[in-house]
Amino acid sequence: MVKNSIANNFNPEAYPDRQDYLDYLHRKYNDFQPEDRLKEFFNLFEEKDILLTTSFGSSSIVLLSMVSKIKPALPVYFIDTGYHFEETYEYKELIKDQLGLNLIEIHPEETKHQFTRKNKTWIANHDLCCMVNKVDPLEKIKRNHKVWISGLMAHQNANRSGLRIFEKSKGILKFHPLLDMTREDISLYKFIYQLPENRLIHKGYSSIGCIHCTKKGNGREGRWAGTDKTECGIHI
Template identity: 40%
Template sequence: MEQPKLPLAPVAQARAAERATSLADHLDRRHRGQTALELIDASVRHLFRNRIAMVSSFGADSSVLLHLVAQVDPSTPVIFIDTEQLFEETLAYRDDLVARLGLTDVRSHRPRPERLKRLDPENFLWQSDPDLCCRIRKVEPLADALRDFPAWVSGRKRFQNAVRAALPAFEADGPRIKVNPLADWTAKDIEAYRIEHGLPEHPLVKFGYLSVGCAPCTSRVKPGEDPRAGRWRGREKTECGIHLPGLMTTESHGSGI
C-alpha cells in the first residue's frame, strides 16, 4: 500500500523554493530567445521528461498552447479544473479540442466535496467571498492535481494585464518550476496562430468574452479594456489564485479554514 505523502516542514519548504528560484533563473537565461515550441519541447522531452503537466482552463486562448503541446507529445498530462461553475460552452469546447488534437491524458479534477458541503452548500460563495470560492474550487484542486509534478506549463501572457507584464518564460512556483511558453505572445500572435492552424474559437469569444472563467464571475469585455477585465468585474480581484504565491502552502498544509 502506497504511503501518503507527508507535508514539507517550513524549513524544507523554504529550501525547496530557493532551489526552484535558482533553477528558474538559470533556465530563463539559458533558453532566452527560444520559440514557444522550442520551450515546450525542451521542457517536455528533456528538462522534466515524464514529470511535467500542462494546466489548461480550455478558455478563450487555450487552443494555441494545447496545439503546441500536442505537436511535441499528445500524451503530455493536461490538468483541467472543473470548478462545477463553468459555462457549458467551456465543457463542450474542451471535448472538441481533446478530440481534434488527439490529447490522450486529460485529467479532470473537481473541488473536494466535503469542502463544498461545508463552505459553499448553496453555491453562492462567489458573491460573498470570491477569494475563498476560488480557493476551494480552483486552488485546492490544482494543488492536489500537481502533487506529483515538479513542473507545469501555463498559458499566461504578458499582454493580459499589468500583473503579468514582466512574466518570464521560466519562473519558480514554490518548489516547482512553471513554464510560460507564450509569455511574449501578443493577442495578434494568438489569433494569427489559431487561424493558420484552423483551431476553433471558444464559442463565447464572439459574444465579447475575451477571458473565460466561471460563469458567475465572467462578463463581456468592453472595447479598449484588458482582455481579463471581464473577470470579477467591480472587484479588486484580478487573479483566481493559482498563479499567486501560496499554492505550495495550500498543498502542504491544507486550507487552514
C-alpha cells in the same frame, strides 16, 4: 528529475533552489520561439515530472495545440470547478477529440463545493470560492510534479507582465512558453492552424472563467468585474 543533457555549469538536482540556474534557463529560452521552447523543454525534463493544466478558455487552444504535436500522450489536467459555462464544456469535448488530448478532469471536494453552491460564496467571498473549487484541487495534483507548464502571457494583466519564462513558485518550477506572445500572435496562430474557438469569444467574452465571475469585456476586464481581484489564486 532533470535529464543529464543540462549544461555542465549547473547541478540539475539543485534547480528548484538555484536562482542562477533559473537565470540561465530564462536567458537560453528567451531566444527561442514558443514551439521551440517546448521542444527544448521536453528534452530537459522527464515527462512524469511535468504538469500541464488548461481552462479551455479563450487562448488555451494555442498551448494545447503546440504540446499535442510534440508530446501527444502528456496528461492534460482540467479543473472542473462545477461553474463553467456550457460553451466551455462543449469546447472541452471538441478540443479533446480534435487534438487527441490525454485529458484528466479534477474536481473540488464535493462537500465543500456544495457549500459554495448553497451559500453562493462567489458573491460575498470570491477568494474563498476560488480556493475551494480551483486552488485546493490543483494543489493536490501539484504535489506529484516538479515543473508546471503554464499558458500565461505578459500582455494579459499587470501581475503577469513581470513574469519570466522560468520561475519558482510555491515549491514548483513554472514554465511560461507563451509569455511574450501578443494578442495578434495568438490570433495569427489560430488562423494559420485553423483552430476552433470557444463560442463565448464571439459573444464578447475575451477572457473566460467561471460563469458567476465572468462578464463580457476586452482582455481580462470581464473577470471579477467591479472588484480588485485579478487572479483566481492558482498563479499567485
